[in-house]
Amino acid sequence: MRLLKSKVTQAICVLLLPLHVFAFGNPPKPDGMTFREAKQFLKQSVHQPGDRDEYCGCKITASGKKWLVDWESCGYIPRKNAERASRIEWEHVVPASEFGQQRQCWQQGGRKNCSANDAIFAAMEGDPHNLVPVVGEVNGDRGNLKYGMLAREQGVGYGQCPSRVDFKTNVFMPNPSFRGNAARTYFYFRQRYGLTLSKQREQLFAAWSRQDPVDAKECVRNRVIAKKTGVSNPFVAQQCDSVLAAVRVGAR
Numbered sequence: 001m002r003l004l005k006s007k008v009t010q011a012i013c014v015l016l017l018p019l020h021v022f023a024f025g026n027p028p029k030p031d032g033m034t035f036r037e038a039k040q041f042l043k044q045s046v047h048q049p050g051d052r053d054e055y056c057g058c059k060i061t062a063s064g065k066k067w068l069v070d071w072e073s074c075g076y077i078p079r080k081n082a083e084r085a086s087r088i089e090w091e092h093v094v095p096a097s098e099f100g101q102q103r104q105c106w107q108q109g110g111r112k113n114c115s116a117n118d119a120i121f122a123a124m125e126g127d128p129h130n131l132v133p134v135v136g137e138v139n140g141d142r143g144n145l146k147y148g149m150l151a152r153e154q155g156v157g158y159g160q161c162p163s164r165v166d167f168k169t170n171v172f173m174p175n176p177s178f179r180g181n182a183a184r185t186y187f188y189f190r191q192r193y194g195l196t197l198s199k200q201r202e203q204l205f206a207a208w209s210r211q212d213p214v215d216a217k218e219c220v221r222n223r224v225i226a227k228k229t230g231v232s233n234p235f236v237a238q239q240c241d242s243v244l245a246a247v248r249v250g251a252r
Contacts, residue, residue, distance in 0.1 A: 032229070039090045054132045056161035057073075074159075088135070090134075100114050148169075148172070180209045219236065
């Protein structure tokens, strides 16, 4: 309990720091976090048991060092792989294959080669802005499928989990409460790393960002990551002044 209160207090302190502290635009650093280091940082400093996963809204529990999924908290029903559905995994919002295929190293040996020999790829792979906790089975099903919209009965789901996947059209539709977060992550990757987005996807993500605007939780996450890495997601940060003002008014 004492640890939980400490983390909450630290998050509030970070949230109240001025926006200009974390300037965006520094070039990717070769000595940035590895994928493993980024996951450890997120587990220790950003997310914690009691939080909800991003794709299904399931409560995260802990058993030792393992993070598990509370199915009853979200009405989750495994589609196929109950074992993987029982654990939390770290999802690349922008899949490694998507940004990797735009690098020369990918053509010469795939992800393993890129991780070992391409500093820019390694920076993208370990960028904590792009990693979120999700149900393992859903992470596996999403794979490198593109985000998109699906009709109510299209594809398959996971009980009451709002996310759905359609393997026929290769589309994954994320939870409505995460769509804006996902869109702003894609825009961040485009600006920071030069990720290419089609006009159609740009329009979809712009709509998602409007429909699911930045909230206080996203501001806290962005600030904590920015404090660690020195880089903020400007598509989140630029909305945080008004978000924080509303939080302060509500706290009075």
